[in-house]
Amino acid sequence: MIFDLLYIKKFTSVFKPLYVHLDLNLFEMKKPNYKIFSLIAAVILMSYSFTDRKDDIENAGLTLPAGFSAATISENIGRARHIAINKNGEVYVRLAKLVDGKGTLFLTDDDKDGKFEVKFSFGDFSGTGIYIKNGYLYASSNEEVFRFKLDKEERVIDPNNPEKIITGLIAKNQHETKSLVVDNQDNVYVNIGAYSNSCQVKDRSLESPGMVGCPILDSAGGIWKFKADKLNQSYNNGEHYATGLRNVVGLDWNNATNSLFVMQHGRDNLNSSWPKLYTEKQSADLPAECLYQIKKGDNAGWPYMYYDQIQKKKILAPEYGGDGKKEADSKFINPTVAFPGHMAPNGLLFYTGNQFPEKYKNGAFIAFHGSWNRSPLPQEGYYVAFVPFKDGKPSGDWEVFAKGFAGVEVINSTRQAQHRPCGLAQGPDGSLFVTDDVKGSVYKISYNQ
Amino acid sequence: MKKLIFILGFLLYVGSTNAQFKKGSPSSPSLLKGKAVYTQYCLPCHQADGGGVMNMNPPLIETTYVLGDKTQLINILLKGLNKPIVIDGDKYTNPMPAVSHLSDQQISDVLTYVRNSFGNKASAVSAAEVKAVRAKK
Numbered sequence: 001m002i003f004d005l006l007y008i009k010k011f012t013s014v015f016k017p018l019y020v021h022l023d024l025n026l027f028e029m030k031k032p033n034y035k036i037f038s039l040i041a042a043v044i045l046m047s048y049s050f051t052d053r054k055d056d057i058e059n060a061g062l063t064l065p066a067g068f069s070a071a072t073i074s075e076n077i078g079r080a081r082h083i084a085i086n087k088n089g090e091v092y093v094r095l096a097k098l099v100d101g102k103g104t105l106f107l108t109d110d111d112k113d114g115k116f117e118v119k120f121s122f123g124d125f126s127g128t129g130i131y132i133k134n135g136y137l138y139a140s141s142n143e144e145v146f147r148f149k150l151d152k153e154e155r156v157i158d159p160n161n162p163e164k165i166i167t168g169l170i171a172k173n174q175h176e177t178k179s180l181v182v183d184n185q186d187n188v189y190v191n192i193g194a195y196s197n198s199c200q201v202k203d204r205s206l207e208s209p210g211m212v213g214c215p216i217l218d219s220a221g222g223i224w225k226f227k228a229d230k231l232n233q234s235y236n237n238g239e240h241y242a243t244g245l246r247n248v249v250g251l252d253w254n255n256a257t258n259s260l261f262v263m264q265h266g267r268d269n270l271n272s273s274w275p276k277l278y279t280e281k282q283s284a285d286l287p288a289e290c291l292y293q294i295k296k297g298d299n300a301g302w303p304y305m306y307y308d309q310i311q312k313k314k315i316l317a318p319e320y321g322g323d324g325k326k327e328a329d330s331k332f333i334n335p336t337v338a339f340p341g342h343m344a345p346n347g348l349l350f351y352t353g354n355q356f357p358e359k360y361k362n363g364a365f366i367a368f369h370g371s372w373n374r375s376p377l378p379q380e381g382y383y384v385a386f387v388p389f390k391d392g393k394p395s396g397d398w399e400v401f402a403k404g405f406a407g408v409e410v411i412n413s414t415r416q417a418q419h420r421p422c423g424l425a426q427g428p429d430g431s432l433f434v435t436d437d438v439k440g441s442v443y444k445i446s447y448n449q
Numbered sequence: 450m451k452k453l454i455f456i457l458g459f460l461l462y463v464g465s466t467n468a469q470f471k472k473g474s475p476s477s478p479s480l481l482k483g484k485a486v487y488t489q490y491c492l493p494c495h496q497a498d499g500g501g502v503m504n505m506n507p508p509l510i511e512t513t514y515v516l517g518d519k520t521q522l523i524n525i526l527l528k529g530l531n532k533p534i535v536i537d538g539d540k541y542t543n544p545m546p547a548v549s550h551l552s553d554q555q556i557s558d559v560l561t562y563v564r565n566s567f568g569n570k571a572s573a574v575s576a577a578e579v580k581a582v583r584a585k586k
Binding site: 096097173174176202203204205206208269271272372373375376412413414415416437438 | 488490492493494496497498500501502503504505506529531533538539542543544546547548550
């Protein structure tokens with residue numbers, strides 16, 4: 001294992017609070033000393049302009065629709081992924097990377113100053129999924145799902161002894177995270193992401209064809225359904241609920257339709273793998289990031305097709321004989337909403353609160369983590385979007401709801417984004433919480449009109 | 450006022466990197482050609498700043514692979530790489546596809562460029578070295 005490790009020297013500790021791309025600058029600085037003066041001056045000036053406390057910045061740096069405001073309730077808590085909020089407004093956050101050996105944080109605001117502190121942390125496993133339902137807190141690692149019994153205040157009773165309800169799920173490097181949601185009948189739905197981009201014989205390679213009868217789909221690339229109250233379930237006693245979903249990070253149960261909705265991360269590399277068929281621009285825009293309503297037995301078509309939001313068609317994947325125009329088998333389900341490509345939808349939440357204006361009721365919020373595979377074109381996403389719903393169907397176009405997480409206008413390299421929205425949750429008072437897994441901020445968005 | 454100071458700082462910063470860029474990349478045609486290869490074949494994953502993508506594609510900044518043994522480095526491009534890498538405690542999980550369809554000259558150009566960009570400083574990789582590694586298989 002030692003041989004697998006790479007090391008990067010850390011030069012940056014002193015300048016940590018500054019823009020990430022300053023780090024680069026410091027690396028480059030090593031030789032020509034005549035630059036040092038101007039750089040130091042730049043660093044001092046820039047850091048001076050950043051000495052403001054975060055909460056002094058209006059709306060925590062976010063741009064929101066009129067009448068809304070935002071504040072950061074926590075900062076620097078770690079790689080904050082999905083989030084769950086109990087009935088008293090206390091917050092559980094899953095971490096992609098352990099902090100002090102623990103993977104879940106419990107945050108409370110005991111002194112009621114609007115800032116939440118880590119009350120305790122628990123669970124020696126990192127990961128993404130977390131959900132509260134019927135007296136239990138569910139949390140997933142990349143291979144397993146645990147649940148912790150909650151007391152009547154919805155606090156974890158025994159943080160050291162969760163029940164392991166699901167085990168042995170596939171995690172082969174790519175798309176490892178296991179997002180989850182629980183329905184009203186005590187069923188747990190878990191995403192198992194495909195460990196591949198498009199099931200090519202040689203993953204992400206130039207013009208490599210797709211594997212015949214993509215074998216990945218047996219155990220990944222879909223949603224599996226399990227019982228909430230049974231221990232040690234795995235593939236043999238779970239139900240293969242839906243297939244053809246490359247990777248789902250954001251998912252939610254919609255109580256208006258009583259069905260599962262998921263946000264798929266669409267495939268990458270149309271241009272880098274198929275330069276004769278797709279220009280860089282087409283590859284940046286395509287394929288759509290899709291919101292799907294999922295019923296038992298649905299097949300969303302990965303890896304055989306992708307959805308083209310410009311032609312508004314299901315298109316045969318180039319790995320399986322497609323040319324960007326040939327349509328795919330119509331048996332594959334259609335998306336409910338198709339967003340531009342690569343924006344990486346990591347959080348999905350149907351809003352059921354009473355705080356926001358009527359327009360938002362039962363609508364979908366989507367946290368777009370932000371793209372990388374639009375390069376060399378500028379990146380997109382890094383915001384929270386909203387889709388209005390009426391009677392279980394979209395009732396208008398999607399729109400950007402909260403933007404400005406990245407802290408910079410144009411993002412060319414992903415690392416320039418200072419914050420990336422990831423998880424979403426609704427507080428008991430109807431405010432919306434958003435996590436950031438770069439710097440570990442938690443935002444609270446409220447309507448004050 | 451804060452904004453003004455920020456802009457001032459930013460201009461200074463941009464000024465210094467630009468000057469740096471001219472200096473850091475000698476007009477040597479190999480580096481320019483290397484940059485073109487990088488932009489087309491590496492940038493989509495490793496990004497414009499060489500910084501990679503969190504948890505997926507590793508950075509190309511002062512890693513032991515970039516700065517270290519040239520044979521190993523050339524082989525990453527010729528054969529690809531598919532084992533999780535950990536840098537500063539962060540795991541990078543995507544696979545790197547082989548780019549053996551690039552010519553010896555293109556690989557030498559791009560590796561020389563990478564080894565002398567993003568803060569890296571290391572010797573050039575020649576087309577002859579790439580050819581020798583490719584011949585060994």
